[in-house]
Amino acid sequence: MQTAVETYNRYRSPEATAVLLQARPASLEVLFTGSLCHTCGCRDYLEDLVVFLEEQGVRATVESIAPGRQGLVVTYLLL
Numbered sequence: 001m002q003t004a005v006e007t008y009n010r011y012r013s014p015e016a017t018a019v020l021l022q023a024r025p026a027s028l029e030v031l032f033t034g035s036l037c038h039t040c041g042c043r044d045y046l047e048d049l050v051v052f053l054e055e056q057g058v059r060a061t062v063e064s065i066a067p068g069r070q071g072l073v074v075t076y077l078l079l
């Protein structure tokens with residue numbers, strides 16, 4: 001999963017930078033920072049991580065999005 005986050009950052013940073021906060025058996029919690037937090041296409045950036053996870057053989061979907069102190073905290077449900 002960390003590999004998917006690193007690949008994501010290679011292609012999306014600095015507009016969107018992801019940091020894996022927590023990996024659980026059924027979910028991931030990721031902090032997103034960057035200008036994406038202020039755009040109308042914000043959700044597209046968050047769903048892009050799902051694509052990179054799928055390339056690593058991990059099926060996931062966005063479960064929740066919450067504002068954090070530094071950006072957006074997104075919980076991904078692992079399928």
